[in-house]
Amino acid sequence: xxxRKISHDLKLAALRLHQHGxxxxxxxxxxxxxxxxxxFRVQKIFCETGDVVKPQSAxxxxxxxxxxxxxxxxxxxxxxxPDWFLNELQGLLERNRFISVHYTTIHRELLRAGISLKKFxxxxxxxxxxxxxxxxRQMARYEPEELIFIDKASKDERTPVRRYGHGPRxxxxxxxxxxxxxxxxxxxxxxxxxxxxxxxxxxxxxxxVRYIEFIELFVVSIWLVNLLSGLNYYVxxxxxxxxxxxxxVLVMDNAxxxxxxxxxxxxxxxxxxxxxxxxxxxx
Numbered sequence: 001x002x003x004r005k006i007s008h009d010l011k012l013a014a015l016r017l018h019q020h021g022x023x024x025x026x027x028x029x030x031x032x033x034x035x036x037x038x039x040f041r042v043q044k045i046f047c048e049t050g051d052v053v054k055p056q057s058a059x060x061x062x063x064x065x066x067x068x069x070x071x072x073x074x075x076x077x078x079x080x081x082p083d084w085f086l087n088e089l090q091g092l093l094e095r096n097r098f099i100s101v102h103y104t105t106i107h108r109e110l111l112r113a114g115i116s117l118k119k120f121x122x123x124x125x126x127x128x129x130x131x132x133x134x135x136x137r138q139m140a141r142y143e144p145e146e147l148i149f150i151d152k153a154s155k156d157e158r159t160p161v162r163r164y165g166h167g168p169r170x171x172x173x174x175x176x177x178x179x180x181x182x183x184x185x186x187x188x189x190x191x192x193x194x195x196x197x198x199x200x201x202x203x204x205x206x207x208x209v210r211y212i213e214f215i216e217l218f219v220v221s222i223w224l225v226n227l228l229s230g231l232n233y234y235v236x237x238x239x240x241x242x243x244x245x246x247x248x249v250l251v252m253d254n255a256x257x258x259x260x261x262x263x264x265x266x267x268x269x270x271x272x273x274x275x276x277x278x279x280x281x282x283x
Contacts (some may be wrong), residue, residue, distance in 0.1 A: 006034060011042045011052040018043075050141040065101050066093075071109050073097060078115055142249050148219065148240070149191045150252040152206055157182030190219050192247055197239065216266055219250065 010032055017028050018039075042052050049055060070093065077084060077092060084092075086103035093099045093106070110116075157178045167173030186206050189199040198218040201207060202210055220240050240247045250267065252258050 006038065008053060010034070014039055015043060015046055065099060065105070066109055070097050070099060071113055072104065074110060075113055075115065078110070083120070104274045139251075143244070144193050146244055146249045147192060148197070148247050148250050150215075150219065150250060151191075152186060152188045152255075154184060154186040154205065156184045188214050197247070201262065204212065206257065207230060208260060208262070211257050212262055215250075215263060219268055 011034075014028055014032050014034060017023050018025055023031070023086045025036075025039070029039060045054055047085050073096070074089060074093070077089060086106050089106050090101065090103045095099060100225065158181060159175035161175065165173045165175060184204055185201060186204065188206060188211070189196050191197070198214075200214050202216060206214075218239075240250075242248060
């Protein structure tokens with residue numbers, strides 16, 4: 001008789017029919033379609049366990065090579081330095097925990113522990129936590145309407161190419177894209193609670209001369225063409241106000257072109273010429 005799965009209730013019915021003497025054993029086996037060897041094996045299991053099926057063992061499969069302490073050691077390594085390669089973790093386990101496992105086993109254990117592969121968020125090593133805390137305290141005294149945030153961005157021919165995509169398992173996903181930088185465009189913008197209030201795009205990169213020009217012509221003041229009198233000439237209108245008024249605090253990052261006496265003098269100069277006190281200037 002070929003091997004087949006016999007249901008739980010069918011095994012139990014065979015035992016009960018035989019126990020109550022309802023039918024001869026040969027008729028029971030013929031009606032239910034089971035062999036004599038299977039019947040007596042089920043009967044033995046029932047006598048030993050009280051059920052017609054063996055209970056599943058709590059230790060299924062072979063024992064794991066890595067125990068809880070080994071996995072905890074891996075997690076501590078990842079927390080201390082998240083850029084380990086799997087082969088490096090493999091070597092550390094072999095030297096420090098005396099365990100020889102394949103790097104795929106390490107990968108599965110990390111996934112089981114809730115640790116997955118991610119793209120890094122790069123943090124500057126030059127960052128000073130004391131200065132950051134001081135900056136947060138200083139910013140707390142300003143209202144949101146007083147702030148103007150200035151930042152830059154740039155793109156070239158490689159920027160639109162996406163870094164992540166989808167593909168079949170065990171196959172590398174490919175995309176066609178340029179490897180040459182090509183034409184580079186740089187943009188700078190000033191944002192406040194009103195949205196983008198000033199912006200400029202240049203071909204190439206921003207240097208300090210271009211940045212100072214943007215601050216002078218688009219941020220602390222704005223130059224407009226006056227057509228009311230019939231003459232085309234430019235008039236200078238203040239974009240910032242006196243502190244603690246609206247748009248009275250300039251906030252920018254710590255880029256090198258943001259440093260220099262020229263920018264500070266420019267802000268102070270336009271503040272005086274437009275009947276404003278000196279604007280607060282934060283890096």
